[in-house]
Amino acid sequence: xxxxxxREILKVTEKPxxxxxxxxxxxxxxxxxEAFAAACETVLRTDGPAALQYASSEGLPALREWIAGQLPWxxxxxxxxxxxxxxxxxxxxxxxxxxxDSTVLVETPTYLGALQAFTPMEPAIVGVQSDAEGxxxxxxxxxxxxxxxxxxxxxxxxxxxxTMSEARRQALVDTARRIGLPIVEDNPYGDLWFDQPPPxxxxxxxxxGGIYLGSFSKVLAPGLRLxxxxxxxxxxxxxxxxxxxxxxxSPSFNQRMVAEVLKDGFLDRHxxxxxxxxxxxxEVMLDALTHEMxxxxxxxxxxxxxxxxxxxxxxxxxxxxxxxNAVDKGLAFVPGAAFFASDPDPRALRLSFVTASEEQIRxxxxxxxxxxxxxxxx
Amino acid sequence: xxxxxxREILKVTEKPxxxxxxxxxxxxxxxxxEAFAAACETVLRTDGPAALQYASSEGLPALREWIAGQLPWxxxxxxxxxxxxxxxxxxxxxxxxxxxDSTVLVETPTYLGALQAFTPMEPAIVGVQSDAEGxxxxxxxxxxxxxxxxxxxxxxxxxxxxTMSEARRQALVDTARRIGLPIVEDNPYGDLWFDQPPPxxxxxxxxxGGIYLGSFSKVLAPGLRLxxxxxxxxxxxxxxxxxxxxxxxSPSFNQRMVAEVLKDGFLDRHxxxxxxxxxxxxEVMLDALTHEMxxxxxxxxxxxxxxxxxxxxxxxxxxxxxxxNAVDKGLAFVPGAAFFASDPDPRALRLSFVTASEEQIRxxxxxxxxxxxxxxxx
Numbered sequence: 001x002x003x004x005x006x007r008e009i010l011k012v013t014e015k016p017x018x019x020x021x022x023x024x025x026x027x028x029x030x031x032x033x034e035a036f037a038a039a040c041e042t043v044l045r046t047d048g049p050a051a052l053q054y055a056s057s058e059g060l061p062a063l064r065e066w067i068a069g070q071l072p073w074x075x076x077x078x079x080x081x082x083x084x085x086x087x088x089x090x091x092x093x094x095x096x097x098x099x100x101d102s103t104v105l106v107e108t109p110t111y112l113g114a115l116q117a118f119t120p121m122e123p124a125i126v127g128v129q130s131d132a133e134g135x136x137x138x139x140x141x142x143x144x145x146x147x148x149x150x151x152x153x154x155x156x157x158x159x160x161x162x163t164m165s166e167a168r169r170q171a172l173v174d175t176a177r178r179i180g181l182p183i184v185e186d187n188p189y190g191d192l193w194f195d196q197p198p199p200x201x202x203x204x205x206x207x208x209g210g211i212y213l214g215s216f217s218k219v220l221a222p223g224l225r226l227x228x229x230x231x232x233x234x235x236x237x238x239x240x241x242x243x244x245x246x247x248x249x250s251p252s253f254n255q256r257m258v259a260e261v262l263k264d265g266f267l268d269r270h271x272x273x274x275x276x277x278x279x280x281x282x283e284v285m286l287d288a289l290t291h292e293m294x295x296x297x298x299x300x301x302x303x304x305x306x307x308x309x310x311x312x313x314x315x316x317x318x319x320x321x322x323x324x325n326a327v328d329k330g331l332a333f334v335p336g337a338a339f340f341a342s343d344p345d346p347r348a349l350r351l352s353f354v355t356a357s358e359e360q361i362r363x364x365x366x367x368x369x370x371x372x373x374x375x376x377x378x
Numbered sequence: 379x380x381x382x383x384x385r386e387i388l389k390v391t392e393k394p395x396x397x398x399x400x401x402x403x404x405x406x407x408x409x410x411x412e413a414f415a416a417a418c419e420t421v422l423r424t425d426g427p428a429a430l431q432y433a434s435s436e437g438l439p440a441l442r443e444w445i446a447g448q449l450p451w452x453x454x455x456x457x458x459x460x461x462x463x464x465x466x467x468x469x470x471x472x473x474x475x476x477x478x479d480s481t482v483l484v485e486t487p488t489y490l491g492a493l494q495a496f497t498p499m500e501p502a503i504v505g506v507q508s509d510a511e512g513x514x515x516x517x518x519x520x521x522x523x524x525x526x527x528x529x530x531x532x533x534x535x536x537x538x539x540x541t542m543s544e545a546r547r548q549a550l551v552d553t554a555r556r557i558g559l560p561i562v563e564d565n566p567y568g569d570l571w572f573d574q575p576p577p578x579x580x581x582x583x584x585x586x587g588g589i590y591l592g593s594f595s596k597v598l599a600p601g602l603r604l605x606x607x608x609x610x611x612x613x614x615x616x617x618x619x620x621x622x623x624x625x626x627x628s629p630s631f632n633q634r635m636v637a638e639v640l641k642d643g644f645l646d647r648h649x650x651x652x653x654x655x656x657x658x659x660x661e662v663m664l665d666a667l668t669h670e671m672x673x674x675x676x677x678x679x680x681x682x683x684x685x686x687x688x689x690x691x692x693x694x695x696x697x698x699x700x701x702x703n704a705v706d707k708g709l710a711f712v713p714g715a716a717f718f719a720s721d722p723d724p725r726a727l728r729l730s731f732v733t734a735s736e737e738q739i740r741x742x743x744x745x746x747x748x749x750x751x752x753x754x755x756x
Contacts, residue, residue: 007619023432024432025431025432026431028427028428028430028431031426031427031430031431033422033426033427033430036422036426036430037418037419037422037423037426040415040418040419040422041415041418041419044411044414044415044418045415048409048411048414048415049406049409049411050406050601051601052406052409052411052414052599052600052601052602053403053404053406053409053599053600053601054401054402054403054595054600054601055601083625084462084603084625084628084629085625085626087623087624087625087626088624088625091623091624091625095498100478113622113623113626116619116622116623117623117624119623120473120620120623217432221430221431222430222431222432222626223428223429223430223431223432223433223629223630223631224430224629224631225462225625225626225627225628225629237382241382241385241494242498244491244494245465245469245491245494245495245497245498246465246466246469246495246624247461247462247463247465247466247469247603247625248463248465248491248600248603249603250462250603251462251601251602251603251629251632252600252601253601253602253632254629254631254632
């Protein structure tokens, strides 16, 4: 779907006081404001001039080392490029790997921001069949010849919340290796598991077979715009050249702030509090759905982590048409159609359970049920 | 020249303790560290969650208003897009205005980062003849048919330090308007004048005729990576879409920090101190050149502001070949060849007078003269 069309559709959700299940915003309750304040003070006092100066396009050595060190496979800091959010990682990958009319494969559905990042390079974006376990490997093998890469978000996917199973991961990596298809693996949500960590990343299974994207937006805060790309050494010079052309480097100050906050195992203490909060909020939404949707033919899944669940309206309803009615009742969601490379499912919608409060979730799901009920009757 | 070739050439300059006339780094002495520290504290205390959250792609309203308000022509905040440094402005302009094989016109020589930003869209980049007063308007008119835009940096240009004259500006704007050629005007250095402000911007003379790029890197600090694009309203939706795809938005925290620092006329007090420092450093370099280059057929210009001057080696010498010898003597510069879209001048070099200290400038220019003298003899 055209991004400006999506923008138009979502404009109706920009209403003061609305309960939003629409955005991909982490809960501001999880932002470590005090830790950042202390880090700002330390960085400016001890290293102010360097923190405010131009810096290398690769990123801050201390941060690249930290990232390489915590990944669950053997990564050299030389393979890590710091980006202005992981969205920029997608932009750089597009510039390096896509030419006009080249084919790019994506899940069905897939992350809207990836479609937006790839579009300026004018590829043909082809959706590969996918189910609750992830990408359909046979369909992939059929569509892969000539494709530049497969873009995939295996953990608590945006938009569906689904997680690729262990068996499917291994089958995907084996197939991609056999047919020589690079994988671009996006993992912004992997740390946000509820009960147990997801299976290990695709890139960990075949480090030379693709590019891995990570982010600090969901485990620290998105407002600093810091993410990273991990790539085989052979691809790094091209990524680095694209990075330099895009914005010279990511903010030196922000990189130092984050490196300072990450010291001494901060995430080991902090991330469990995010997991507990999101797990609880997800349970509240699932509970509200069970309660409020009784008697309505509405389906939804139950994610193992992340920020989103994926729902499906009764037959005959259309999420884009339903949205203004929902907004009239005080809540917003994103119509699922926005996330399909082609052949959108008009009944699908994405619900975020992390931005709204527990009370808002209950009120919002009731309002959604009322909206659906009226639409079914109408 | 290929960016990776330039990278290779400049690698020899990465030597500890070297006196650098090479980088485009502002003097760290000018960074308002205390003001930033106070702003960080205020922003996190009063507005922490919003400063750390995702934000709109357009940028912080307060910052857009400030920018619109200080530009010397009638600009609405709706026409201002905050970017991750003005380098990103070039990237967005490239995505919106360039298609594969479309022609883009640039000055001779021009800013290397612009060439790098345009290249991923695979245009034909054509240099327009230029002299000490700026672009040659007749040559422009000859080369303009079918071109997407002219990229120009009228104030204290990078790399030459030259400033486009009043007469040439008006002739350029009149010609561009007549032939319907959009102008992309880049103005990172305009505030860094020594004795008097430069003539008013091209965009002020014909606001619907082009896109204007500005930056906080040279008047506050580059390490926050904040710049802006000012565009006619009709172009904003496309720029905004490209911005969203590139990195969602520039860091919310940094935008708030800068908006906080800018309050109460901070720049009116701060920028004069930068001007005075850079003027003095420029005078020191010019004085050292006059003294050290005596008897050598070396030419250089005398800029009215900014960070760079442009020099030319004696006939028969080549700046790329000279660079390793200069580095051996402890100083670095950028060979001018890097800044030409085609037909580079092998004798040209760019000298920054703002990064090195006054003492280093004297030592470095002496070392440069010794290097040239040996090369002339050899």
